[in-house]
Amino acid sequence: MVRLGQLVLSLLAPLVPWLDETSGSDHVSLSGHRQNVTKSIAIVGAGSAGLTILKALLDLPTDVRQGWDIVLFESRMDVGGIWLADSNQPPPPPELPETPLYPRLRTNSPSPTMTWPDFPFPPGTPLFPSHEHIQNYHRLYVKHYNLMPYIRLNHTLDAANWVGPPDNGTWNLTVRVEHEGTQLYHHVDHLIIGTGHNHYPHTPTYPGSPDWLKGGANGKRELLHALYYRKPERYANRTVLVVGSGPSAFDIAQQVVLFAQTTYQSIQDGKERNYPGGEVVRVPLVKSFNRMSITFEDDSSLDDVDTVIFATGYELLYPFLSEPESSSLVVRPRSLDYHQNSSAARHLTTNLRYLYPLHEHIFSLSAEHPPTALSFIGLPVGIAICPSDRAQALLVAHAIADPSLLDSRDEMLSELMEREAELRAVGADPYYVGHRLNIWNDMGHEYNDRLVEFLRARGKMPPGSPFTEAWRRWSTELPRQWLLRRAWFRVESMGDEEMYRWVGKARTEDDWIDVMVRLSAWQEEWERENDIEPAPVDPTLKVWFDY
């Protein structure tokens, strides 16, 4: 009934004035059109985070979500988040590309570990697939669960302003309709952000770098962030310095070295890694730039570098929530507020690495609005995305249906302080590690399980086995992932038929588990028979964008 209503509305969308206003900047009154809407919800972003919460809301019992108006705004022309390639070359900085995706990007965790529960990849998907497979997987999800009627592509959220008192207001959303060049206003009770954290580059600045740029022969020198990196062929005959110790830095260096004259990588101590046959030259952290050269922490220097690629991570920003568009989020670059205390924060704040105060990395504890008015899906890093999005989405969907599910703001704030204290106790500064959930083993699984156990304890979900299935625990252990990687690359080197033999017929989740179990055994046996000492676990597998 409600679903059908939604469908009809979505077909009519351009004509329904409260949803789509094409005449420019007039505000359209909502009253008179929505008297039967009991709750309105906007989701931002159609990557794994946004799609997961959309489905979780639709999964609520029909009587619970009766009269809910749900819409998902996505600025790009298709679903898939960063996994959707851009059609054009990246624009020159400071304009931002739509995605950091480069043609040779593959996942760095085995595909079966990145899945939504009970929604395996299609047969034939490589174990470490290239990006097209991941984008297609998002499309299949949308199709299978009929999510498209709720999704507005080419719709960018430009501003979100809370209108009303803290306990009784709505979000006034300003949305740009890209393909029409128009704006619309949309009022919602609940705003759910799934915009990812790989959009705003973090580039360290050095006073001497403008001089260094000018110093090269006729404009040959360049500095760029990994967000702009696409094809390694571009670096043929150049000398490249990749800065960074995270997976992107290693991946890019490994690609560039195939073409560049010389490839250097500036790596933090303890993050070394052996390349299979690579000739990347390891150098220490960068200390300074001057007209002639780049100097490193050990006072060595290089004067032959043409290109510096900063694979130095991203900043946590939400321009539609912060000045000048909105006053809901305070931006305080991190140097100013390490060792802060979340309980003191009345306003939602980002220090570019950490967004606080949040309950469980999800609900905003800002004093401006109720906690369920603003939530975030997909903030955790160092965790398999889809399962974690799912656990978070279950909590958000139930809390929106019944806000009394959550404790009071004060209780949630003191819980947050306890969690921050736990991190400090193991030597991690919560304002630096931010939303990383791999500070200790199993931290991510514990987190997902805790969210679901909370719902069970409150009677929102039936009791059952832990949310994190035993096979996921098994397959996400780092040595296992590393073993599967070696196994899969061996399979690939044996050709298409061999690949098909392993994954060509895997249909169900159980089939995929079986593939991973058999591949592990196959590789272990081969390594044993050939006396191959497995390389130590790659420390960079542990974190995304460590900088």
Ligand SMILES: Cc1cc2nc3c(=O)[nH]c(=O)nc-3n(C[C@H](O)[C@H](O)[C@H](O)COP(=O)(O)OP(=O)(O)OC[C@H]3O[C@@H](n4cnc5c(N)ncnc54)[C@H](O)[C@@H]3O)c2cc1C
């Ligand atoms: C190079 C790279 C490689 C990675 N590899 C892996 C991997 O192998 N395995 C893994 O698990 N993770 C990987 N990640 C992490 C990656 O963040 C996740 O895979 C996943 O993309 C997160 O999904 P998301 O939905 O949270 O965000 P995103 O994929 O970033 O999607 C956010 C969406 O929101 C939209 N959006 C943003 N702002 C607005 C706005 N104002 N209005 C409307 N729409 C908006 C964007 O267009 C985008 O479609 C990688 C990340 C990068 C950068």
Ligand SMILES: *[C@@H]1O[C@H](CO)[C@@H](O)[C@H](O)[C@H]1NC(C)=O
């Ligand atoms: C809204 O609810 C009223 C009263 O319950 C009903 O008469 C009316 O038909 C409903 N309108 C729509 C569009 O469903």
Ligand SMILES: *[C@@H]1O[C@H](CO)[C@@H](O)[C@H](O)[C@H]1NC(C)=O
């Ligand atoms: C909330 O605000 C609306 C409109 O401003 C008002 O009609 C309503 O009475 C308010 N409700 C409460 C509980 O204050």
Ligand SMILES: *[C@@H]1O[C@H](CO)[C@@H](O)[C@H](O)[C@H]1NC(C)=O
């Ligand atoms: C919503 O935002 C628009 C654009 O800033 C503004 O013109 C309008 O007055 C706002 N509406 C309310 C109710 O605040």
Ligand SMILES: *[C@@H]1O[C@H](CO)[C@@H](O)[C@H](O)[C@H]1NC(C)=O
């Ligand atoms: C989105 O915009 C692109 C290009 O501007 C256009 O080709 C496409 O049809 C638009 N999609 C929708 C759903 O309007």
Ligand SMILES: *[C@@H]1O[C@H](CO)[C@@H](O)[C@H](O)[C@H]1NC(C)=O
């Ligand atoms: C790189 O240098 C080699 C040898 O000097 C030359 O043959 C080749 O064309 C150059 N490639 C590019 C892309 O400049």
Ligand SMILES: *[C@@H]1O[C@H](CO)[C@@H](O)[C@H](O)[C@H]1NC(C)=O
């Ligand atoms: C955080 O601030 C609150 C209130 O200002 C104070 O009671 C608490 O002791 C502080 N905690 C820490 C760990 O500094």
